[in-house]
Amino acid sequence: MKKKSLTISVWAFILIVWFTVTNLGWVSPILFPSPQEVFKTFVGIITHGYNNIPFWEHLGITLFRLFSAIFLAIITAVPLGLASGTSDTFNAIIDSLIQFYRPIPPLAYYTILILWLGIGETSKIVLLYLAAFAPIYLACVEGVKHINSDYILSAKSLGANPWFVFRWVVFPGALPNIFTGIRTAMGVSFSTLVAAEMVASTSGIGWMVIDASKYLKSSVMFLGILILGGLGLLLDFILQKIEQKWIFWKGKS
Amino acid sequence: MKKKSLTISVWAFILIVWFTVTNLGWVSPILFPSPQEVFKTFVGIITHGYNNIPFWEHLGITLFRLFSAIFLAIITAVPLGLASGTSDTFNAIIDSLIQFYRPIPPLAYYTILILWLGIGETSKIVLLYLAAFAPIYLACVEGVKHINSDYILSAKSLGANPWFVFRWVVFPGALPNIFTGIRTAMGVSFSTLVAAEMVASTSGIGWMVIDASKYLKSSVMFLGILILGGLGLLLDFILQKIEQKWIFWKGKS
Amino acid sequence: TSTDNNSDQIKIGILNTPNDVAVARNLNYFEKEFPGKQLKFITFDSGVDANKALMSGGVDFATMGDTNGVVALTADIPVKLLWINEICGNNEQLIVKKSSNIKNIQDLKGKKIATPFASTSHYSLMIVLKKYHLEDKVTVLDMDTQNIVAAWKRGNIDAAYTWQPTLTQLQSDGKTLLDSSTLGNWGYSTGNVTLVRDQFLKDRPKDVEKFVKVLSKAHKLRKSNYHLAVKAAAKQTGISVSDADKQMKGTDWISIDQEYSTNYLGNKRNIGQFVKEMQVAGKFMYGQQTISYAPGFDEFNNFTYRFGGDQFWKH
Amino acid sequence: METLIKANNLSIKYPNTTEKIIDKTNFEIQDNEIFVLVGPSGCGKSTILQAVAGFIPADGELLMDGEKITEPDWNRGVVFQNSSLYPWLTVEKNIGFGLKARGFSKEKIQKRVSYLLDIIGLSEQRNTKTFELSGGMKQRVAIARVLANKSELLLMDEPFGALDAFTRFKMQKLILDIWAKEKTSILMITHDLNEAIRCSNKIAVMNSHDKKIVEIFNNQFQGIDAENIEDFEIEKKVDTFRSQILSLINS
Amino acid sequence: METLIKANNLSIKYPNTTEKIIDKTNFEIQDNEIFVLVGPSGCGKSTILQAVAGFIPADGELLMDGEKITEPDWNRGVVFQNSSLYPWLTVEKNIGFGLKARGFSKEKIQKRVSYLLDIIGLSEQRNTKTFELSGGMKQRVAIARVLANKSELLLMDEPFGALDAFTRFKMQKLILDIWAKEKTSILMITHDLNEAIRCSNKIAVMNSHDKKIVEIFNNQFQGIDAENIEDFEIEKKVDTFRSQILSLINS
Numbered sequence A, B: 001m002k003k004k005s006l007t008i009s010v011w012a013f014i015l016i017v018w019f020t021v022t023n024l025g026w027v028s029p030i031l032f033p034s035p036q037e038v039f040k041t042f043v044g045i046i047t048h049g050y051n052n053i054p055f056w057e058h059l060g061i062t063l064f065r066l067f068s069a070i071f072l073a074i075i076t077a078v079p080l081g082l083a084s085g086t087s088d089t090f091n092a093i094i095d096s097l098i099q100f101y102r103p104i105p106p107l108a109y110y111t112i113l114i115l116w117l118g119i120g121e122t123s124k125i126v127l128l129y130l131a132a133f134a135p136i137y138l139a140c141v142e143g144v145k146h147i148n149s150d151y152i153l154s155a156k157s158l159g160a161n162p163w164f165v166f167r168w169v170v171f172p173g174a175l176p177n178i179f180t181g182i183r184t185a186m187g188v189s190f191s192t193l194v195a196a197e198m199v200a201s202t203s204g205i206g207w208m209v210i211d212a213s214k215y216l217k218s219s220v221m222f223l224g225i226l227i228l229g230g231l232g233l234l235l236d237f238i239l240q241k242i243e244q245k246w247i248f249w250k251g252k253s
Numbered sequence C: 001t002s003t004d005n006n007s008d009q010i011k012i013g014i015l016n017t018p019n020d021v022a023v024a025r026n027l028n029y030f031e032k033e034f035p036g037k038q039l040k041f042i043t044f045d046s047g048v049d050a051n052k053a054l055m056s057g058g059v060d061f062a063t064m065g066d067t068n069g070v071v072a073l074t075a076d077i078p079v080k081l082l083w084i085n086e087i088c089g090n091n092e093q094l095i096v097k098k099s100s101n102i103k104n105i106q107d108l109k110g111k112k113i114a115t116p117f118a119s120t121s122h123y124s125l126m127i128v129l130k131k132y133h134l135e136d137k138v139t140v141l142d143m144d145t146q147n148i149v150a151a152w153k154r155g156n157i158d159a160a161y162t163w164q165p166t167l168t169q170l171q172s173d174g175k176t177l178l179d180s181s182t183l184g185n186w187g188y189s190t191g192n193v194t195l196v197r198d199q200f201l202k203d204r205p206k207d208v209e210k211f212v213k214v215l216s217k218a219h220k221l222r223k224s225n226y227h228l229a230v231k232a233a234a235k236q237t238g239i240s241v242s243d244a245d246k247q248m249k250g251t252d253w254i255s256i257d258q259e260y261s262t263n264y265l266g267n268k269r270n271i272g273q274f275v276k277e278m279q280v281a282g283k284f285m286y287g288q289q290t291i292s293y294a295p296g297f298d299e300f301n302n303f304t305y306r307f308g309g310d311q312f313w314k315h
Numbered sequence D, E: 001m002e003t004l005i006k007a008n009n010l011s012i013k014y015p016n017t018t019e020k021i022i023d024k025t026n027f028e029i030q031d032n033e034i035f036v037l038v039g040p041s042g043c044g045k046s047t048i049l050q051a052v053a054g055f056i057p058a059d060g061e062l063l064m065d066g067e068k069i070t071e072p073d074w075n076r077g078v079v080f081q082n083s084s085l086y087p088w089l090t091v092e093k094n095i096g097f098g099l100k101a102r103g104f105s106k107e108k109i110q111k112r113v114s115y116l117l118d119i120i121g122l123s124e125q126r127n128t129k130t131f132e133l134s135g136g137m138k139q140r141v142a143i144a145r146v147l148a149n150k151s152e153l154l155l156m157d158e159p160f161g162a163l164d165a166f167t168r169f170k171m172q173k174l175i176l177d178i179w180a181k182e183k184t185s186i187l188m189i190t191h192d193l194n195e196a197i198r199c200s201n202k203i204a205v206m207n208s209h210d211k212k213i214v215e216i217f218n219n220q221f222q223g224i225d226a227e228n229i230e231d232f233e234i235e236k237k238v239d240t241f242r243s244q245i246l247s248l249i250n251s
């Protein structure tokens, strides 16, 4: 494919420019470490870990925090969102609260979370959880609201009671939206990761970047950024695959 | 409306619980300042400013950073996004770069931005800009890709040259998406605000919250959070109104 | 990077503590020494941000912990070590919760200790832990000072190595195990230092001399009129006079003769003791993997600005 | 024959508007009858059907088997113009939906679904995803889904409107066959007069201003292919009948 | 009469598939002729129209006025099934789109648009937003938009497929009127045989397997209302004609 090879050339070009510029010493190595340097750092961290903690443990703890948060967000936001989409009363109670907290930058309330919940894993996971909650909730409300009303009328006139309608029509009907919401939530939560690991951590990929920036270890910073970028892409890719498999009817009717 | 009054009751209820719990001294005022306290702080900051800077200046500088970033993002992401949606070659060149940087948490690369661009306004605005860029870019690509192909075929068989098609069909056809992208961008940029004002600032609402959290001034933290929440809602509301007026055909065909 | 050659402007990165810069600012020493020049003071929370600013040309001078100075050297930031603002004493302490039953340093085993990473306190703590072979037996947490207070209050941590004014907030239910003057006695002195950008030094050596003169004047004032100096520092940093007094008592401000002597920064011929101890710190930090290499004496020698000193310190 | 549906002075308006869409109309649908409603676009055909289905409330009398219609019920199955099959369920599960909702046993459902798949000629597609079916196939599944319940009345709102002329022709035959087998009653809307003539026992006509059914014709030509009549005598009669209806529609 | 479109051994396949959809078909469209294409769903009618429009490439010979058709051109205006009007432009701007694209002066555009608005009976709706129009109105604007260019050929792919029977009937008359006034040629696709008989000069028939036009009939009944013929002699002929076409379609 022409397109693919063009993309590869672009990355190759960037790599070459990066290599040339840094190796000819045109830029300071703190501003821009060379690719070999970053690679060497990578190998070093893979083999010896960072701050005496193996690389896989850093990665593991970060993923643990992220997945715990997403998991909690799914099991709370999906029922609340579906309820809010279905019942006007429930919507009146809960919706404005979520609309209000949603735009607030997570860092603004992180200190308060720490005061309330301590410096352990709880406050970190809750921060990521709050970031993930709103997108899933909103997607559920949206999903329920946009279900083809004929689907519901059909079900009723086929003899389905409200619970049956919910279980077999409203829920699957909203699923494509819910899944999109989960993907968005993963993105938002992921982008809050570094903030969450900024306080009282001694592990995690986000913390590694923050720690490196304290000592101006550019090659570690660059490496961390590259790892986070790749990880973000990978997670979204996996979610996309799962979506294609589970929500096979998405976009069809 | 029944719904509205229910919503108001919920907020009234929260306020009452907040008032009661704090005034009966059931929780520590650092964990949870009372509403009067927060209100007093509000009046104090409105009249005397915070850290010898008037409140409106804090608000102004924050909005200046935000709007500069959004403005820059619009004037760069819209052309790039439209080009990337229109031309496969251009897409091959640019798309993977943006897909790669997009998931990276802004805080991960903030230090590098500061090293490159200094501690002044530039690095702050660029951080917000990078947060805002991706959503607008992606919305433009999406917008172009989802234009009814009959629209374009019609235009061609009516005698329109490529530029005319772009100006009068592709661009307006993608506008609803672009606007949604701008709203998302505003949200993402807004949630990065506190991070941007965390380093070497002495003004801005985000900085105010950070500064307050250093000295555990809970009432200022709460106030800042409430202000940020309200501001976020307000900005989105304004964008929504503009959207309704400008993109009058949205969702119609 | 914005290397502006605006010779009417001086950008100074400061810490919001009652130190010589605060005294000088409050008493308008800077204005007097730099008439007609535009002075911009930028407050940093830590040497971490100050280093970023030096790197990108956002400030010409910046005050920070000497460990951050080591970071600046290993990160190859084009700066020179110009001045020791203060030597840390009991303003930085290892403090433990009274309720935690920690009687001596050995008891720290298995406990959680918080400290702001990359700070002088962090370094001091690691030295203590190493000396007592506790490195792998305690959990060291990276926290900003404000988070240390919050975590302390909630009982999330058992001990902290931190500085004033945070210490005051911990002292009501805390007990001091050791302070940084002890570390100094062991040969691991720490202190706050001021760095200057190479470019500035090259372009405007006279302004650098004047800058040192201003700070030296503050040091002299502390010797001659301690009370006035404390009052000025308190006013400048917005804290009470008694707090300022407590914090300043914990530190040592050395005279300009001492600064550029073999005890501290060294003179034309010899490297100073303080700089030597910084080199030790560098070696230690490298051992901790916090910096990418351990600079040798030569590098510290080049890093230290002390040769010009002979000409003006007698003012 | 017994009266299945009885509408007496039936008036309908939508909750969000003030204007009456249907104003005091009367009609009856008998047991085992195909009752077709024709009229210009926007005259209120779908509105009447929705009221009968129990989707929207109505004023006046609207009874099924003597009981007031208040909400949707399995005894009145609805076929929509765009099949509204559930894309997340297979063909089999779609057809069995109503029976499952009503708590029938797996075996019973299985049996009935197999029988219906056979009737609509889609036994092969039992486990196919619905969005992989063609338009005509979808509509057949939608009809089978409603038939599964053995409801007394089928409501169909332009069920073949989205199909091409040739598929449409086949579907009309299918409906007549099923109707003969299952002995159900049907209320159907169409804007194709030939379809109305071919399928119905009765044709109810609406125009664009009276807000009611203005005439109900008995149709003697059920089963005829109105576009290809061999016998010229009959053809003449059909044409007269069609003209009569058309002029009423346009009145 | 001159030949406007000439297709000689025309074969078409879509770029993303290997199978030929149209295989060596031949036809000609004369000047000032209405050429209607009928056939079962999926036989390739739209594919032929798109090739003539220049939207997809074709093998073999496909000429307009003796020149090869390679890309869309204002001289071949297209009316889609779903009008594809631009919702961000008013009715007036939509109709004037082609003229503006081709650089005509404001006054010229103004004049032509007024004339066309008059013909389609929408002068009142000049500044209306297109999404506020009914389906029939939209289709009229779409036709006017194409007419504005005074192109030699109009291509219409089931232009009235989404309209109800009564609106449809009126639109057919409009097309015939416009055709008489504007002296244009038309290639139209429909799945309604009565529409084909009423509108066309020639009817080209496709079936579902030959991948080509199997027969082209001359139609003598243009203008007739095929569902309501008074004269029984003529009606008989029309019926025979229709049966002939139908049997070819289903062949």
Ligand SMILES: Nc1ncnc2c1ncn2[C@@H]1O[C@H](COP(=O)(O)OP(=O)(O)OP(=O)(O)O)[C@@H](O)[C@H]1O
Residues within 6 Å of the ligand: D014, D016, D017, D021, D039, D040, D041, D042, D043, D044, D045, D046, D047, D048, D191, E164
């Ligand atoms: N949900 C609704 N709310 C308010 N008014 C409605 C609603 N649905 C339809 N109407 C109005 O009721 C009238 C009748 O609509 P209805 O859908 O019953 O017409 P119809 O005869 O089925 O037309 P068609 O042949 O186009 O389907 C129309 O004027 C329409 O605008």
Ligand SMILES: Nc1ncnc2c1ncn2[C@@H]1O[C@H](COP(=O)(O)OP(=O)(O)OP(=O)(O)O)[C@@H](O)[C@H]1O
Residues within 6 Å of the ligand: D164, E014, E016, E017, E021, E039, E040, E041, E042, E043, E044, E045, E046, E047, E048, E191
């Ligand atoms: N874009 C496309 N890519 C590949 N195959 C296509 C495409 N469009 C149509 N086809 C195939 O080409 C064949 C002919 O399609 P076409 O749309 O021309 O039929 P048609 O006669 O217009 O049918 P209808 O009456 O349903 O509109 C079909 O088998 C269809 O699957």
Ligand SMILES: [Mg+2]
Residues within 6 Å of the ligand: D045, D046, D047, D157
């Ligand atoms: Mg209807």
Ligand SMILES: [Mg+2]
Residues within 6 Å of the ligand: E045, E046, E047, E157
């Ligand atoms: Mg077609």
